[in-house]
Amino acid sequence: MNWNFDILPDFIFNGLSLGAIYGTVALALVLIFKATTLINFATGELAMLGAFLVYVLHMEQGLWLWLSMLIAMGLSAGLGVLIERSLTRPFDPSDHLPVVLITLGLFLIINAVAGDIWNYQVRILSNPFGKFPSWVPSVGGDRFIIVFGSRLKYQSLGIWFTLAVALVVLGLLLNKTKVGLAFRAVSCNVESARLVGVHTGRTLGFGWAIASAFGTLGAVLVAPQLGGVNPNMMATIIIYALAGAALGGLDSLGGAVLGGILVGLIQAVAVTWGGVVVFGQLYMSILQLAAAFLVILIVLLFRPSGLFGTRRVERV
């Protein structure tokens, strides 16, 4: 066994940037779960659709990438509101099965429609952090800086910065606006929220809107790592995000981000770097996916509420 510590920082940086993306998508899951105790299985496909919107706006229509992203996030948010209003609100919120089936149906429909329009080939989508203005320092033409003797890609820095900005915006929306306060109230106690005059449906729509926007952001950030966009791009990402959400606690927003980052680290360090240590060479290991399921399994076995989630206390 060769403890190859020289390359460890590379894997840590990689894990942290992948993890930040998982955290972004995990937030989309948790925002809806916290308010409705419902897993939206269409989260990944909605995010994929958002990424294709960016593809159409940017690659086909030639709009500036970041503007395309903002527009796509806005459109995703609108779609989220529409889904809440038309597909989930008519159903009894205490009966989960119909709504879970609806989100599963949405998953299949969106995937099939996207496949029909764009077929299942990978299409290149520009990397939001692929180009840098000339004042950004570069080493030998590559865009990275040296940290702990390893290369820290500007792409990673860009992902972290984007997630940080998105989290600040989310924090402001939730803590400084009236609808945010109402959303937190609904997430905590639906009946009491109604009793102070909150229209719970509209407020949940707000949650769907920001969740969908976050999903789209995550999909656009992950696209370059997958070589581009395609209708199945979120298939494994959503499982890593789910593992992150379960690890952090399904009803904790901060837990979702941290859980996502931890899953990224587990993948990059425990599985990939560990693989290098044990086998002496780099395998693009399918064990990464197994690791995500293992995380879910261990969390459910030993700490079902996750690291930061609310523990369920049943009073009889």
Added chain:
Amino acid sequence: MVDDVFDEIGLKVENLHASYGAVEVLRGLDFEVASGGVSVILGANGAGKTTTLRAICNMCDTTGTVILGDEDISRTGTAEIVRKGMVHVPQGRGTFSELSTMDNLLVGAYTRKDNEVKDDVDRWFEIFPRLAERHAQMAGSLSGGEQQMLAVARALMARPRLLLLDEPSLGLAPLIIEDLFERFATLNKETGLTMLIVEQNANLALDMADYGYVIESGEIALHGSADKLKNDPAVQEAYLGA
């Protein structure tokens, strides 16, 4: 102590039925809450007291007529009813346990559009100083008595004209209950806020109420002025422990 920001308003309920599935819990209630008064609903466990308050606010399947002031609110949604001026403090307080005390109060003012919300927070903090001390704490970490005060203060933040209180004494120590009811009485006297209280603690409730109703198996079995009920042998035996 409190500026008179509450208008007085009465409530009239006619032939109110409510059921959970096939079980009919309320079987045609008729009662009134006088404007500016305090009325109390007494009854044993399972008589339908809580359901009565829930039915008034359209929180369960109901038929019948509910008139607030001169407006029929029988078909008005729970959230809209708050905007009509009737606010319900549910049994078990219904505090938002993961929100801070301050946020609980602010969300209580959700329906308001004026800019005096902060003034009202200060007002209720003055009257409930314990809440002021714990303004940044999660509501779930407050004691039972503090949570009940918070639930009442949160309801008052909506500037209601009629307050529905469901068993405010539940789970509280006797001294705290007395303190709480004194505050209710003061509030009613100083502001004219109309109140309808559901209570098991009949002694205390009848002491501060003007009028009372006794519910048995989903029907009004007895009603009258608070004094009359207090001296009624049947009420004494069943609810006052005489």
